[in-house]
Every structure is written in structure tokens, then in C-alpha cells.
Amino acid sequence: MNARTDLDLSHLWMPFTANKQFKAQPRMLTAAKGMYYTSGDGRQVMDGTAGLWCVNAGHGRPEIAEAIAAQAQSLDYAPGFQLAHPGAFEAATAVAAFMPEGLDRIFFTNSGSESVDTALKIALAYHRARGDGQRTRLIGRERGYHGVGFGGISVGGIVANRKTFSGALLPAVDHLPHTHNLEQNAFSRGQPAWGEHLADELERLVTLHDASTIAAVIVEPMAGSTGVLIPPKGYLQRLREITAKHGILLIFDEVITAFGRLGRNTASEYFGVTPDLITMAKGISNAAVPAGAVAVKREVHDAIVNGVAGGIEFFHGYTYSAHPLATAAIVATLNIYQRDQVFANADALAKTFEDAAHALKDAPHVADIRNLGLVAGIELRSREGAIGARAAEVFQKCFDHGLMVRYTGDTIAVSPPLIINAEEIGELFARIRKVLTSVA
Numbered sequence: 520m521n522a523r524t525d526l527d528l529s530h531l532w533m534p535f536t537a538n539k540q541f542k543a544q545p546r547m548l549t550a551a552k553g554m555y556y557t558s559g560d561g562r563q564v565m566d567g568t569a570g571l572w573c574v575n576a577g578h579g580r581p582e583i584a585e586a587i588a589a590q591a592q593s594l595d596y597a598p599g600f601q602l603a604h605p606g607a608f609e610a611a612t613a614v615a616a617f618m619p620e621g622l623d624r625i626f627f628t629n630s631g632s633e634s635v636d637t638a639l640k641i642a643l644a645y646h647r648a649r650g651d652g653q654r655t656r657l658i659g660r661e662r663g664y665h666g667v668g669f670g671g672i673s674v675g676g677i678v679a680n681r682k683t684f685s686g687a688l689l690p691a692v693d694h695l696p697h698t699h700n701l702e703q704n705a706f707s708r709g710q711p712a713w714g715e716h717l718a719d720e721l722e723r724l725v726t727l728h729d730a731s732t733i734a735a736v737i738v739e740p741m742a743g744s745t746g747v748l749i750p751p752k753g754y755l756q757r758l759r760e761i762t763a764k765h766g767i768l769l770i771f772d773e774v775i776t777a778f779g780r781l782g783r784n785t786a787s788e789y790f791g792v793t794p795d796l797i798t799m800a801k802g803i804s805n806a807a808v809p810a811g812a813v814a815v816k817r818e819v820h821d822a823i824v825n826g827v828a829g830g831i832e833f834f835h836g837y838t839y840s841a842h843p844l845a846t847a848a849i850v851a852t853l854n855i856y857q858r859d860q861v862f863a864n865a866d867a868l869a870k871t872f873e874d875a876a877h878a879l880k881d882a883p884h885v886a887d888i889r890n891l892g893l894v895a896g897i898e899l900r901s902r903e904g905a906i907g908a909r910a911a912e913v914f915q916k917c918f919d920h921g922l923m924v925r926y927t928g929d930t931i932a933v934s935p936p937l938i939i940n941a942e943e944i945g946e947l948f949a950r951i952r953k954v955l956t957s958v959a
């Protein structure tokens with residue numbers, strides 16, 4: 520896979536990677552354009568995952584590269600604490616225009632993990648500013664992925680990401696049950712019909728802990744990393760009703776769903792449910808520069824910022840919050856989304872994508888197919904005593920046959936750049952079928 524033999528692979532400790540295995544058989548990427556990566560051995564590999572759910576406008580957009588280059592030449596860095604640069608305000612205004620009505624106060628970060636920790640801190644600061652400082656409990660959900668910060672893994676629900684650190688997680692946390700149920704919902708197209716009542720588990724947690732101790736609930740409106748879990752019909756609406764009733768903030772972690780994945784600006788807009796905070800990253804800059812943000816309801820922002828007479832209102836921020844290269848990339852990216860109607864393309868192709876995904880129903884090993892917008896999860900039956908082994912082989916074989924997919928457990932996840940066309944959708948699922956037919 521690696522055409523270069525001069526590389527020393529020993530020094531790099533790779534993230535979320537089987538390092539020893541990878542280094543024995545590296546899969547290198549050396550270039551990317553549009554829908555395709557170039558592999559280390561010079562092959563074209565279709566990007567079935569938009570990188571890691573982030574290159575929504577496709578690879579190698581010249582306008583973004585040029586904006587970053589020009590910014591690096593004119594102002595490489597500006598401190599963001601007590602100082603600023605115009606691009607920071609420009610980018611915040613541009614991001615706010617993509618957010619639901621009212622969520623127009625923007626705090627910049629550099630990643631989804633930082634966005635999550637920032638949002639959790641904003642929730643605590645909000646209640647404290649209102650004299651409700653005993654509201655400190657945070658509620659996440661089983662199988663949730665909220666990045667890898669200590670806050671994010673505490674509210675997150677992925678065992679492998681938590682167990683090593685279990686003694687150091689945030690103390691006041693509880694979890695809702697996840698919504699995955701194959702008996703009830705296998706092969707649902709779009710939102711499953713069964714499961715709205717699972718949101719009522721929040722009432723149980725409120726009864727257990729008392730609403731006066733709960734600061735916020737955080738969920739992915741559509742859970743991506745854990746294997747594509749689509750919210751049951753009515754579920755998010757119900758969560759919104761219960762949180763509102765009890766004065767609990769609702770945070771949607773839209774690191775994957777914001778910027779067009781469901782054919783709308785946000786999942787919030789798609790589902791018609793407006794949370795109090797939205798975390799984002801990935802597609803915000805088309806992944807050309809690390810960037811993230813939290814969009815905050817004006818009342819939440821105002822409670823904190825107007826809650827003190829003077830001085831710093833919120834003791835939080837990153838050296839690289841609103842980094843000039845990031846804000847340049849964000850503005851250029853959002854311009855492309857708008858000009859090229861990238862999300863409208865995703866929306867227009869969602870049905871074609873759904874049909875192509877569900878056509879795999881009769882392929883070998885398939886236990887379930889789930890889809891929404893330009894996301895599909897294809898759950899495979901696990902091999903006896905070897906969860907994940909079959910999907911790992913599918914991933915490797917897809918890559919060998921010119922298609923990049925993701926896998927979690929035995930679920931294959933597909934989430935292509937939103938610039939994909941109908942023909943490429945056909946090709947993508949045809950390659951998956953071929954591979955499924957070839958694995959044991």
C-alpha cells in the first residue's frame with residue numbers, strides 16, 4: 520500500500536488505530552480531489568465517508584485552499600483573549616446564518632471534542648449565573664459519542680472509550696438508554712416507528728435525581744460513530760418537551776450532522792426540534808483546517824455575559840479559538856455550501872441513496888440497514904466470538920477495491936461527500952455488495 524520505502528513508521532502513535540497491525544500493512548493516502556483519494560500505491564479510492572464525516576463539499580476545493588493561503592500570508596495568528604481579528608467576527612456571523620433561529624451566539628473551538636466540553640461548561644455556567652448553581656448533573660446516552668475529552672467520555676456511552684478512564688470520569692453524570700432495537704426496527708427506512716417512549720426515561724432520571732440538580736441533556740440527534748442510530752419518530756420532540764418542562768438545557772451534538780449531512784443546515788432543522796446549544800466541527804471548515812464551534816441560544820449567552828458586572832464572564836477558551844486560518848477556511852467553506860447548494864444536492868439524492876442502501880437487504884451477512892440523509896449503516900451479523908471481525912474484513916476489502924467505508928463493531932457506515940451524484944451512489948453500493956459477497 521505504501522509506495523514510499525523511506526518512511527520510518529515507528530515514531531507516530533496513531534489515534535484510534537491498531538498501530539501494530541497498521542504498521543505491518545499500512546494504508547496510505549497521498550492526495551485527494553472531489554470524490555476520490557489517491558492511495559499510496561497510486562490507486563483512486565472513492566471516498567464513501569467524506570474522510571471522517573467531514574469533507575462535505577468534496578476534496579481539494581481551490582477556494583478554501585486559496586483563502587487559507589492568503590490568510591497565512593497576511594495574518595498568521597492573532598491572540599483571541601482580549602484581542603481579535605476581523606475574520607473571527609466574520610466567521611461567527613457566517614456560522615450563525617446556518618444555525619436555527621435564536622442560536623446565533625458562536626464560541627469557536629478546534630474540534631468536536633472541544634466543542635462538547637465547551638457546551639457542557641456553558642450549561643453549568645448558565646445555571647450558576649442564574650443562581651441555580653446546584654444544577655450540575657449532565658445526562659448523556661448509552662452508545663453516544665461525544666469526543667474524547669473527559670467531559671465528552673463521561674457523558675458518552677461507548678464502553679471501550681470509557682473503561683480505561685472509569686475512575687476519572689465526571690462524578691455527576693447519568694445516561695439515557697440508547698434507541699437501537701433490531702427486533703422492533705430492523706430495515707426501517709429513515710426514522711423508525713418504534714421507540715419514542717424511550718425519551719420518557721428522562722422523566723425517570725428526573726424523578727431519581729430531581730430536576731433541580733440537572734444542568735443539561737446531551738445527545739447526538741442522529742448517532743453516527745456508534746453505528747448509525749436513527750432517532751425514532753417523535754423521540755427528539757419528546758426530549759425537547761421534557762427538558763423544557765424541567766428547565767434542563769438540551770444540547771444537540773451535531774459534529775456529524777451539522778452542515779448538510781441530512782440535507783439541511785442542521786439536524787435540528789431537519790427534525791424541527793430546536794435545542795439550546797449545538798456543537799459542531801468537521802463540515803464547518805470542510806475539514807481543511809481543524810475547527811469547531813458551539814452555537815448558543817441568545818438567552819443562554821446573555822444570562823452568562825450579562826450575569827456579571829465587569830471582567831471576564833466565562834473562564835474558558837483555547838489558544839486557537841477562531842484561529843485566522845480556521846476562520847478563513849470556515850468563511851470560504853460556508854460560501855461554497857451556499858453558492859453550490861451543496862445541501863440541496865444531498866437532499867435531492869437522499870431517496871436514491873436510501874433505495875441503493877436498502878437494495879443490499881438480500882446481500883450476504885446483512886442483519887439491518889439504517890439510513891437518513893446521506894448516511895447509511897449496514898449492520899452485519901457478527902462472526903461467532905469475533906465481534907467486528909467481519910466488518911474489519913469488509914473495510915479492508917473495500918479499500919483494496921477502491922472504496923473507503925467506516926466500521927464500528929459489525930456495522931459498516933457510509934457517509935459520502937454531499938457532492939456525490941446518482942451514478943456514484945450506484946457504484947458505491949455495488950462495490951459494497953461485491954465485497955459482502957466475497958467475505959466469509
Ligand code: PXG
Pocket residue numbers: 571572629630631632633635664665666667739743744745772773774775800801925926
Ligand atoms: N461528537 C460527535 C457526535 C462526533 O461524531 C465528536 C464529537 C468529536 O469530534 P473530534 O473532532 O474531537 O473527533 C465526534 C467525532 C467515526 C468517527 O468513524 C467519528 C468521529 C470521529 C472520528 C471517527 O465514526 N466523530
Ligand code: PLP
Pocket residue numbers: 836837838839
Ligand atoms: N498547557 C499549557 C502549559 C498551556 O500554556 C496551554 C495554553 O496556554 C495549554 C495547555 C492549553 O492549550 P490550548 O489553549 O491550545 O488548548
